[in-house]
Amino acid sequence: MMPNDPYNQLVRDCFSDPQHAGDLTNEYQITSAATVAESVAGDRLTVTVGIDDGLIAAARFRADACPHLIAAAELACTGLENQTIGGLRDFDSHKIMRRLSVPPEKIGKILVLEDVLTTLAQQIEQSIQE
Amino acid sequence: MMPNDPYNQLVRDCFSDPQHAGDLTNEYQITSAATVAESVAGDRLTVTVGIDDGLIAAARFRADACPHLIAAAELACTGLENQTIGGLRDFDSHKIMRRLSVPPEKIGKILVLEDVLTTLAQQIEQSIQE
Amino acid sequence: MTDAIVYLDFASTTPLAADVAAAMHECTAAENIYGNAASQHPAGRKSALVVDHARQQVATLLNVEPERLIWTSGATESNNLAIQGVARTRQHRGKHLITMLTEHKAVVDTFRALEREGYVVTWLAPGEGGLLAADVLADAIRADTQLVSIMHINNETGITQNIHELGHICRERGVSFHVDAAQSTGKVRLDLSDAPIDLLSLTGHKFYGPQGIGALYIADFAAVPITPLVFGGGQERRLRPGTLPVPLIVGLGRAAEIAHEQMDNDLRHLRALNRRLWKGIADVADVLRNGSAEQCFPGILNVSVADVNGESLMLGMEPICVSSGSACNSTSGESSYVLRALGRSDREADGAVRFSFGRTTTNDDIDAAIERYRYAIKQMRSLAPGP
C-alpha cells in the first residue's frame, strides 16, 4: 500500500474478497434482511442476519456501493456473528470507520450501514414480539 | 558561428582584429580627421584619412561604439584605401551593412559612418580649395 | 489475471517516449546546453538554437510558421491565455463568448471565471453523436460575439468535432476561433496552413513529450491580439515571459517530430486496439458505448453500465489503470458532466470507464483490460442487492 492510497489494506482485502457477501437461506429460527438506499449517490446496502437462540448465527451483505461501504459491511457482518441481537443496536460504526481510515467526506455514506442495522434490529424485535 | 549569432563572422573578425584601428601621422600631403558622436547611445567614431596625389593612401578609425559600427568602420577604411577622394562621397554604406548582416534596428547607428565620411569629404575639398 | 500495472490512461498523460527522453538527455548531459535562451552569450545562443529547432519541429507537425507558436506550461495555460487573452483585449467591442458544455475543465472553468467578471457565455449542447452542428453554432453567434472555443478531440469520449466547418462559420462572421487540441495534437493530422483556426492549444505530455510544456498557436498576432496572463521579461513576444525551459522545449519538439513520422502507424495501431477492446466487452450486458466508432478518436473507448458503483468499479479494475466518470476520482465531486451532456444518466456517467491507449499499448494489455473489466462488472453485479 502506498501512503497516498485512498484505500488502506483492510479496505482492499474486504473489497476484493468479502467473506460475508451474499444472502442466507431460511435455515435459522429467524432470518431477517433490510435494505437501505442512499438517494444522492444511489448506494444500496442489504444486510441479512440469521438468528438462532437469540444469537446472530450468520450475517451477510449485498452492496451496490463504494469500496469503503462494502468493507464496512463486511467488517460489520464479521463482528455481528455470535453476538446477541443487541449488537445490532450497539454497533459502533465509528470504530469501523477508524479501522478502515474512512476519509471525512465519506463518513456520511458509511452511516447507511447504521441505518440498515437499526432497521434490522427493529424488524427482529418486532418478529420476536409477534 | 551559430545561425542565431547576432554577429556574423565578418563582424567578429573586424571586431577582434581591426587592421585599420588607430590614427595617422602627418606623412601625407593631406591628413584629415573627422569625428561624429551619436547623442542617444553615446557612440563616437573618428575616421582619419591620409591623401597623396588625390588618392586616399591610408585610412584609420577609432570608435567607442557597438561591434557593428566598429566592423563597418574597419571595412570602410579598407575599401577607401587607394580610392580617389570621390570615394568618400560615393561610399555605399548599405553594401557594407549587407555584408555585415546589420539587423534592421541598428541601421540608424551605422549611418554615423556616412556622416563621418561626408564630413571628411567636405573638409578635404575645403583644404584643397584653400 | 495480471498483477502488473497495465496503463490504459493515455488520454490523461502518456509515458515519455524513449527517443524524447534521449533528446532531452542529449541536450542537458551530452551537449551540455543549459544557458538562458534569452542571453546573447555563447551559452545562451546554444540554447536559443535548440529552442528554434524545436519550434520548427512543432511547426512542421502543424504545418505552420514557427513564429506562430508561443511556449506555455501546457494546455491549461494555453487555453487560459487564448480565452482570457482574447476576451480581455476585445471587451470594449463586446462581451459575448461561445463554447460547449462538453469542453475540458481548463476551458469550462475559464469561461466560468469570465462569467463572474460580467462576460456572457453561451454554452452549446452537443447534438447527434456528441457533435456540434454548424447551424447551431451559426445561430448562437451574435453581433457582440468575440470568441468561439471548441475542442477538437474530447478527452473523455474521443468525440471529434468538425473544427474546420465550425471555423469557417466563425471566419465568415468575423469571430475569433480557438481550438483546444490537447487530445489531438500529434495524434491525428492537423494541418493549420489554411485552416480557419485563429488559436490552438496543445500540451506535450499527451503525445509522449514531457509534462509541463505546451504551446499556443496564434495565426495572426495583429488580427487576434491577446492580453497576457503573466508579465515579465520579453520572452515569447511578451505574451508569455519567463526563462524558457530549454530541455522541455527540446523534448516537445522531438515528440512532435516523432508524432509527425509515426502518425499513420500510430492511428492504424490504435484502430486495431480499439476494435479488439470493443469486441471483448461489447457483449457485457447493458454496456453502452459513449461515442460511436465513426466519430471518435480510436485511442479512446469510453463505456458505461448503469448498475455498478463507479468508484468500486475503478478499484475493481486495478491494476489496470483507467479513468472513470465517477465523482470519487475527480476533485469536483460530481460524475462526468461531459457524459451527462451527451444524455447519459447520473448512474451511467458514474459507471463509465475510459480506456485510452497509445503507441506502446499491446494486445496483451487490451486482453488484460477486457478480462479485468468483465470480471469486475461480474463481481459488482453479483454483490449487488436485488432490484
Add this chain to the structure above:
Amino acid sequence: MTDAIVYLDFASTTPLAADVAAAMHECTAAENIYGNAASQHPAGRKSALVVDHARQQVATLLNVEPERLIWTSGATESNNLAIQGVARTRQHRGKHLITMLTEHKAVVDTFRALEREGYVVTWLAPGEGGLLAADVLADAIRADTQLVSIMHINNETGITQNIHELGHICRERGVSFHVDAAQSTGKVRLDLSDAPIDLLSLTGHKFYGPQGIGALYIADFAAVPITPLVFGGGQERRLRPGTLPVPLIVGLGRAAEIAHEQMDNDLRHLRALNRRLWKGIADVADVLRNGSAEQCFPGILNVSVADVNGESLMLGMEPICVSSGSACNSTSGESSYVLRALGRSDREADGAVRFSFGRTTTNDDIDAAIERYRYAIKQMRSLAPGP
C-alpha cells in the same frame, strides 16, 4: 587566453546539478513513473507519492509545512500569481500597492499592468547601498495599501534587502507582504517558519534545479486569498491547475534537498570566488562596484566602467559568459533600470558587467574572467577616439 566557454552567468540560470538530473532520470526511466498525479489509479498514486516527497523537500529548505507550497512554472508565474492574485482579490478593499524600482521585470511589469487597470502603485527608490529603509516603507503604507512586494536578493547586483524587518512593518500595518526570492532560495538561509512573510516566489533553475518549475509559498490561504491566473482542474488547491509535471517537481525537490545540505559550503565557496574576482579587477582604472561586499550576495559581482560601449564589451568578453547592463542584451532596449535606480549614469549602466558564479565555478574560471575583462577593457579603451 581561453577559447572554451566559461560560464559566469549563474544568476541568469544554473546548469542542472548531476544529482538532480539523476533523480529525474530515476523517476522517469528507472522507476517508470509517468502517471498523472491527480489520478487515483496505481500509476497516478506512484506519481502523487514522489510529488509529495518533493513538496516536503522544498518545505524543509524553507522550514515550512509542505501544504503551503503551490507548484508553478517558475518565479515569473509565482510573482504574477502572488501580486495579481492578491491585488484582484482585495480590490474592493483598496487598490494601493507598494514595490521598489529595482525589482525584477516579472514584478515591475506585473505592477505596470495593474497600474493600467487602475491600481495605484508606489515605486520606492532604494536608499543607501541600494537598500530600502524600514521607515521609507512605513511612510509609504496607506490605509488602502493591500500588498507590498520586495525582492530578497537583487538579480543584477546581489543587493540583499532586510526582508524580515520590512515584513514586520507590513505585519504591524496589516498589509500582505510578498517576497521575490528567485535569487535567494537555495542559496542563503531562508527560514520562513516565523518570518513575517505572506508570500514567497522561487524558481528551480536558479539553484541547479530544472527550468520550467517553481513554487509559490503561501503562509495562510485563508488570510491571504488569491485569485488564480489560470482556471481548470482542481490541482494545487485550484490556485494553479494543470497536469503536474512530475519529473520537474522531483528535480526541484532534489535541488532543494541538495541546496539545504550544501548551503554553508556553497556560500563559503562563493565568498572566496567573489574576493578573488574583485581582487583581480579592482585596480582597473575607474571601475565601479555596483553594490558593496557587505550587503551583497557573494555569488554576484557587478562592476561598471563609464567609457566603453556595453555591447562591444560583451562581445569582447566572449567566450566568458556574463550578463551586461547594456541595452543590446535585453529585449527592452534600455540600459539597466536597476543600476540607474542606484544612481549610475546611463553610460555606467550600459558599461556594466554582471559576473555570477556558483557551486561548480573554479578559481580558473575566475582567473580567465579577470584576464578577459582586463583585456577587453584595454582593447576598447585603446580603440576609442580621444576625448
